Amino acid sequence: MSKRRRILKASTITMAHGAGGKAMRDLIEDVFVGTFDNEDLNKLEDQARFDLSALQALGGQLAFTTDSYVVDPVEFPGGDIGTLAINGTVNDLAVSGAIPKYLSCGMILEEGLEVDLLRRIVRSMRKAADEAGVLIVTGDTKVVPRGKGDKIFINTTGIGVIPEGIKISAANCKPGDKIIVNGFVGDHGAAILNARGDLALEVELKTDCQPLHELVQAMLVVCPELHAMRDASRGGVATVLNEFAEASEVAIRLEEASIPVRNEVRGVCEILGLDALYFANEGKLVAVVPGDQAETVLQVMLSHPAGQHSAIIGEVIEGYAGRVLVKTGFGGERIMDMLVGEQLPRIC
Template sequence: MTTPKRTLKATHITMAHGAGGKAMRDLIEDVFVGSFDNSHLNALEDQARIDLAELQRDGNRIAFTTDGYVVDPIEFLGGNIGALAVNGTVNDLAVSGAIPKYLSCSMILEEGLEVAQLRRIVDSMRAAADAAGVAIVTGDTKVVPKGKGDKIFISTTGIGVIPEGIEISASRVKPGDKVIVNGWVGDHGAAILNARGDLALDVELHTDCQPLHELMQVMLKACPDLHAVRDASRGGVATVVNEFAETSGVAIRLYENAVPVRTEVRGVCEILGLDALYFANEGKLVAVVPAADADAVLAAMQAHPAGKEAAIIGEAYEGVAGRVVVQTGFGGERILDMLVGEQLPRIC
């Protein structure tokens, strides 16, 4: 790790740390450059300069995505807003079949934020980036007056490279395709809800925040013709399958008893009258694969740490275009519509 040229001595963020002067330079060089530490960022230019030849070695198309993170609280069991920002953006790239490469990071800090807490968040971002094989190569920092923000908001943008021949799209779902999820559903939503302390539950609920790029490569090796894949973050599995059905003009049926949901998460849902299928996830994807390849993809996923609890939870069929139904444990069916309103605000 590069030794920072400057040292941040302040214990809390002040307006001066966003003013463009010495205090801001101390913050950037010590906290951000000192942790993220790569040649692109260390140059301290106004932009990262990427070698096109390097990108072209891995594919013939660029995947480009951006996202913002305003989760409350900013630290919770199993992660924090920093790890969430990195993994969330990595996963948005990964589900296209792309190999994630570079991230940018924009931070809005509230005056009064503890520098020690900021360091923990930045260090977790570095650890998450290292685990995903990406570099945080450029960024921006702003500070807003106390009471005008909520500790820290993070925006990340990611660039990845899609290898030639991979065509993953919500428009490719066909009748007969199988729907697979890579594990327990609803962990992140339940963890954030519990971390807020409103339920006073005597149970530990951990976020499922994790990168999915390696799992995606395993899945593509088992079936290069994956039809559709998305990460089930805000709006959960229900939103993803509704998007697939609507875009492809097919109907999708999920099997309630096949959806993997932890007992603790079921308990939270029962208390609040909510549905785990709508709960946010930060380490779960929903894949639609040709029926002939479903068992091979499932086996490959279950052999990977990020897919040990993977399960086939449904299928596409010729029915009312755009309709999603859930076959209940009692043998009946209910319509699973798009999420209406805000079930759990500031979940990511």
């Protein structure tokens, strides 16, 4: 007979929910264990335990990553902080070529947080985890006094396995390689900015938050020697490409006209004098692919739901080591530096 779980009856989070007693146990068993609900988590041990042989059967390298999420507002068109926490960590694993398997979930809750809001966020996390094929197997909860946080902060740590023969690295870029993105850039940053209500724009802007591991695996089937790849979250595509150029000591030239940007996002950028290439994304990757395989990879990406608007946007070139250049629509070139400062705070 299965053990009867505790029920959380409170409508808001109190300091008692982080104190280690009955109130905290009610919160954990009802909201977290009751929603995530898997064999490893349900044991309520201080750690999750895995069969190493099952992981080794998938590949010889373990991928391990962690990220924290402090987005404002915590709910926005197309997702919420829970969706971000799952997909963001899944994607950090995916762009190494790893198959994501397990996640942890650390919650920092502010006293006074509505339990109904917390339940919605946790349900979003379960839904995103199911879609990505990962399990949330361990976690932690802390509560801070009212005014010492902002509703909810989440940390997720992920474990995945990299199949044999995959060696993706920012230091692998070579002259002649092509740069590919898997769709419209800047959607997430624009959606969060609009959700804050400061612009009062009458346009529908939704986050692009989505898991990318299946897209990446499809790319690797046709191009196992894919050179470099990262998800373009904070700092956007511009920052990722500058990191590639520096790590590989090469230059990168982009074709501005080839970069997919929604008209609505262009409009936001024009109003604020910003550049979509620096906007955050939560479902976009930047891949550096051997030039002679770029078209093959692109066709695979275009046939996948997460890459329907993929495009080749530039190439790796010799000279100007560490520089990223953008060929403008007027025929000239400009230097695209790494983001300096914080263009949009608390974006993910």
